[in-house]
Amino acid sequence: xxxxxxxxxxxxxxxxxxxxxxxxxxxxxxxxxxxxxxxxxxxxxxxxxxxxxxxxxxxxxxxxxxxxxxxxxxxxxxxxxxxxxxxxxxxxxxxxxxxxxxxxxxxxxxxxxxxxxxxxxxxxxxxxxxxxxxxxxxxxxxxxxxxxxxxxxxxxxxxxxxxxxxxxxxxxxxxxxxxxxxxxxxxxxxxxxxxxxxxxxxxxxxxxxxxxxxxxxxxxxxxxxxxxxxxxx
Numbered sequence: 001x002x003x004x005x006x007x008x009x010x011x012x013x014x015x016x017x018x019x020x021x022x023x024x025x026x027x028x029x030x031x032x033x034x035x036x037x038x039x040x041x042x043x044x045x046x047x048x049x050x051x052x053x054x055x056x057x058x059x060x061x062x063x064x065x066x067x068x069x070x071x072x073x074x075x076x077x078x079x080x081x082x083x084x085x086x087x088x089x090x091x092x093x094x095x096x097x098x099x100x101x102x103x104x105x106x107x108x109x110x111x112x113x114x115x116x117x118x119x120x121x122x123x124x125x126x127x128x129x130x131x132x133x134x135x136x137x138x139x140x141x142x143x144x145x146x147x148x149x150x151x152x153x154x155x156x157x158x159x160x161x162x163x164x165x166x167x168x169x170x171x172x173x174x175x176x177x178x179x180x181x182x183x184x185x186x187x188x189x190x191x192x193x194x195x196x197x198x199x200x201x202x203x204x205x206x207x208x209x210x211x212x213x214x215x216x217x218x219x220x221x222x223x224x225x226x227x228x229x230x231x232x233x
Contacts, residue, residue: 008060008061008062009060009172009175009176010059010068010070010176011061011062011069011070011073012176013175013176014070014073014074014077017073017074017078017168018076018077020077020081020168021035021039021076021077021080024080024081024084025080028088031083031084031087031088033096034087034094034096034213034217035080035083035084036080037098037103037213037217038080038082038083038209038210038213039077039079039080039083040076040079041079041103041213041216042075042078042079043072043076043079044075045075045079046067046071046072046074046075047067048071048132049066049067049071050066050067051122051128052128052129055122055127055128055185056129056185056186056197079209081161082157082161082205082209082210083209083213085156085157085160085161085164086153086154086156086157086161086206086210087153087210090152093221093222094214094219094220094221094222095221095222096217096218096219097217097219097220098217102216102218103216103217106215107216110139110212110216114135114136114138114139117135117138118131118135119131121135127185127187128185129197129201133197136204136205136207136208136209137207137208139208139212140154140207140208140211143208143211143212144211146215147211147214147215149221150210150214150219150221151211153211153214154206154207154208154210154211155207156210157205157206157207157209157210157211158206158207159206161203161205161206162199162203164202165198165199165201166191166194166198166202169194169198170192170193173193173194174193
């Protein structure tokens, strides 16, 4: 058992991350639907493992598949946690108007260009993490140009998710030798064992994904004065 815990630190740490995500869904019931949908919609990003390995890192998987169970758990958990951290402070001001056709249409409209841009940057010679960060920056700029009211969500997502990811990943690296697996094309800078790319990615992801989900969910931010009137009605 000890050997398993040490050898498969990626899986163990991802199961802990999943537990944190599920705990958030239980603790914050008003965020549960948004968290669950955000988590589910981010799951396809696990396919990015096809590009990240071995260009960025080469983790030890329980089942050595091109896309591991660990990658799927990470994508689901990160998608749920980032939505919670970006929106929980809004309380009841954020209203989701969920329509399946709108969700699918807007995800395709935003997702396909991002995939093509990411692949173009990567095939053009950039490291995969650099390509991902630049793609998310372009996405965030476009979304906030269309929906500037989502800037507070983007800002809170970037701040809190980058802090959370830095704290969680730093603890994981202190317990498990996962850091030895970062053997790809890195920028060469680390902060407490953690590659700088991880922190920049977390900030970019926190800045881009919550406003994307708000756009996909056709979310509406109720003004504070209107919120007070609705509460007293």
